[in-house]
Amino acid sequence: MNGLIKHLLSDKIIAYSASLALLCNVVSLLFLLFLYRQLPPFLPLYNQLPWGEPRLGQRIEIFIPIGLSISLWIINMVLAHFLYENMPLISRMLSLTGFVISLIACIFLFRTIQIII
Numbered sequence: 001m002n003g004l005i006k007h008l009l010s011d012k013i014i015a016y017s018a019s020l021a022l023l024c025n026v027v028s029l030l031f032l033l034f035l036y037r038q039l040p041p042f043l044p045l046y047n048q049l050p051w052g053e054p055r056l057g058q059r060i061e062i063f064i065p066i067g068l069s070i071s072l073w074i075i076n077m078v079l080a081h082f083l084y085e086n087m088p089l090i091s092r093m094l095s096l097t098g099f100v101i102s103l104i105a106c107i108f109l110f111r112t113i114q115i116i117i
Helices: 003-007 011-040 057-081 088-116
Strands: 043-044 056-058
Touching: 003 011, 003 057, 011 056, 011 057, 011 088, 043 057, 043 088, 056 057
Parallel strands: none
Antiparallel strands: 043 056
């Protein structure tokens, strides 16, 4: 595990994007945990569905975007580690993709909670 981190952090692009993605995920998770008790029992999470009750999700479902973001970030970092020797550009793109996904999930969570509270 230490070799994985040391190997990837030697590249500045991967190091910056990985640290920013981790920061976005941690801030989002802490924000959710801090405000979880203040949330109503149903939240407007599924905005692509038609108007009405199908758009609402239970309070626990607010953790789905952050869970997906963290899992995709971990998968991208592992793939970036294995591909770095042969294709460093692909590794950088995977790292940046993980950051973008984390940023979008963070913005979604902040905006959803901002609408509610």
